Amino acid sequence: MSAIPPSPSEFVAPAVPAVSAATRRRNRQLALAPWVFTLGFFLLWEVACRALKVPSYFLPAPSVIAQASAQYWWQLVFHSFHTLWMTLAGFGLAVAFGILLGLALGASRLVRAGSYPLLVGFNAIPKVAVVPILILWFGVGWVPPVLTAFLISFFPIVVNVATGLSTIEPEIEDVMRALGASKRDIMVKIGIPRSLPYLFGSLKVAITLAYVGSVIAESNASRNGIGNLIARASADFNVPLVFAALIALAILGVVIYVLTEMLENRMTGWAQRSQLAAG
Amino acid sequence: MPAFVDIHAVTHAYGGVEGLPAVEDLTVRVEEGEFAAVVGPSGCGKSTLMKLATGLQFPRAGTIVVDGRQVSQPVRMAGMAFQNPTLLPWRTTLDNILLPLEIVEPHRSRLRRHKAEYVEKAQGLLAQVGLKGMGDKFPWQLSGGMQQRASLCRALIHEPKLLMLDEPFGALDAFTREELWCVIRDLHAARRVTVILVTHDLREAVFLADRVVCMSARPGRVIAERKVDLPRPRDLEITYSAPFVDIVHELRGHIANARKAA
Numbered sequence A: 001m002s003a004i005p006p007s008p009s010e011f012v013a014p015a016v017p018a019v020s021a022a023t024r025r026r027n028r029q030l031a032l033a034p035w036v037f038t039l040g041f042f043l044l045w046e047v048a049c050r051a052l053k054v055p056s057y058f059l060p061a062p063s064v065i066a067q068a069s070a071q072y073w074w075q076l077v078f079h080s081f082h083t084l085w086m087t088l089a090g091f092g093l094a095v096a097f098g099i100l101l102g103l104a105l106g107a108s109r110l111v112r113a114g115s116y117p118l119l120v121g122f123n124a125i126p127k128v129a130v131v132p133i134l135i136l137w138f139g140v141g142w143v144p145p146v147l148t149a150f151l152i153s154f155f156p157i158v159v160n161v162a163t164g165l166s167t168i169e170p171e172i173e174d175v176m177r178a179l180g181a182s183k184r185d186i187m188v189k190i191g192i193p194r195s196l197p198y199l200f201g202s203l204k205v206a207i208t209l210a211y212v213g214s215v216i217a218e219s220n221a222s223r224n225g226i227g228n229l230i231a232r233a234s235a236d237f238n239v240p241l242v243f244a245a246l247i248a249l250a251i252l253g254v255v256i257y258v259l260t261e262m263l264e265n266r267m268t269g270w271a272q273r274s275q276l277a278a279g
Numbered sequence B: 001m002p003a004f005v006d007i008h009a010v011t012h013a014y015g016g017v018e019g020l021p022a023v024e025d026l027t028v029r030v031e032e033g034e035f036a037a038v039v040g041p042s043g044c045g046k047s048t049l050m051k052l053a054t055g056l057q058f059p060r061a062g063t064i065v066v067d068g069r070q071v072s073q074p075v076r077m078a079g080m081a082f083q084n085p086t087l088l089p090w091r092t093t094l095d096n097i098l099l100p101l102e103i104v105e106p107h108r109s110r111l112r113r114h115k116a117e118y119v120e121k122a123q124g125l126l127a128q129v130g131l132k133g134m135g136d137k138f139p140w141q142l143s144g145g146m147q148q149r150a151s152l153c154r155a156l157i158h159e160p161k162l163l164m165l166d167e168p169f170g171a172l173d174a175f176t177r178e179e180l181w182c183v184i185r186d187l188h189a190a191r192r193v194t195v196i197l198v199t200h201d202l203r204e205a206v207f208l209a210d211r212v213v214c215m216s217a218r219p220g221r222v223i224a225e226r227k228v229d230l231p232r233p234r235d236l237e238i239t240y241s242a243p244f245v246d247i248v249h250e251l252r253g254h255i256a257n258a259r260k261a262a
Helices: A008-012 A015-051 A062-071 A073-107 A109-124 A127-138 A143-166 A170-178 A183-221 A226-235 A239-267 B046-053 B093-102 B115-128 B144-156 B174-191 B202-208 B236-240 B242-261
Strands: B005-013 B021-030 B035-039 B061-066 B078-082 B162-166 B194-198 B211-215 B222-227
Touching: A015 A062, A062 A073, A062 A239, A073 A109, A073 A143, A073 A183, A073 A226, A073 A239, A109 A143, A127 A143, A127 A183, A143 A183, A170 A183, A170 B078, A183 A226, A183 A239, A183 B093, A226 A239, B005 B046, B021 B035, B021 B046, B021 B211, B021 B222, B035 B046, B035 B202, B046 B061, B046 B162, B046 B194, B078 B144, B093 B115, B093 B144, B115 B144, B115 B174, B144 B162, B144 B174, B174 B194, B174 B202, B174 B236, B194 B202, B202 B211, B202 B236, B202 B242, B211 B242, B222 B242, B236 B242
Parallel strands: B035 B194, B035 B211, B078 B162, B162 B194
Antiparallel strands: B005 B021, B005 B061, B211 B222
């Protein structure tokens, strides 16, 4: 038995790697969790379908969906790209129009007061109900999906840009005005950069909505696109293909969302400084 | 001969004709190069006074002359700093300080071609307020006191003849506040800029100002003026000397009366 007490460093030193090993293990678990959970979900689905003998025209098992995906892969890819194209075209229009209208709304009280009720009323219309009119006007083709994507997604952009502009701190406005800044100076130097995080926040919502819009319109008013593929496959009672198309939609949607978010982080890193967001 | 800032018999109210005046029959004169402090109970129209003097608001009655000209639009040569530093988070500290130069002529048209010269000037100001080398940091990477220093630099970069400070140290801890008193004291001594400081801190007012103006409760009016003839340059130690304490005490009496009257 040793009478010599351990030196302080002996007390402290082993504690540090022990903690970091636990932390590392936890981080590894966190990194693996999404994969494990996703795999588990599909595994459970597969097992349930087999055990309960669910017919594949009701709910196909993932293995059946995978077979359908392999069989129809060219159609799936072709129609996915068509849908992507429709969504991005509509979204692009919505961004351009939304920013312009948002700037007008944020800059002028008169424009805001006058057009807000109209905008809210328009936004309240479910856009599915507009598709028949679009078909009436433009016929079946690429126009209805693009326009539906546009109509459904511009509203959040307008509101967010206008909010960013109208919530400028009065003090900074005073600083600028006391320097002799014009209204345009204040918009360009303060209003627009300030509304960027609001804009990008709304883009994530808007792109998801645009995607919904184009798929809805495709299923009624187009000969191409995933929406149309689903409509035809379900008419043929080809349920595995319907599900394969749904999964293609999910993958495409996630890709679009992630791309928007990456763009957001690049453009407005300064706004993402909260500890809450970091943790 | 009007003073540099000459506010004469001014009445101003917000919210239409029937609104209770924020200031009434207010007369304040500040000479060029003078450091004036305005103190008063809360809601006495101190900030209104600031807005009037810079042309951000126009009085309902009375005249305001700044630098020999009647104020009918924002004065275009005032630097302002507030309790809230209001730095723009998407700009680095240096770019924040350069902001006024993007607005005020002749700098506005010169800025692009003479950028280096202006950056050097901004670096010099940063060093003067004790923020040497911090220009590349973003404002949100700085402490509250450092942000307030940067905000002072922004108020001074275009060499305004008039510096308006609206409780600039109100949100800071006592030690940082006293440090910044000294920063302001030195800036004023070095540049002989005219300063109007609005504050509710009597020690701050007496330490910094040549003259302290006491305002009454709403509607604001001048109830007392006190010349502070303590010798300059003043050291923080002076705040513990008997003459200093006497002046603070005297002002405190005025404010107490004004609050009672309200």
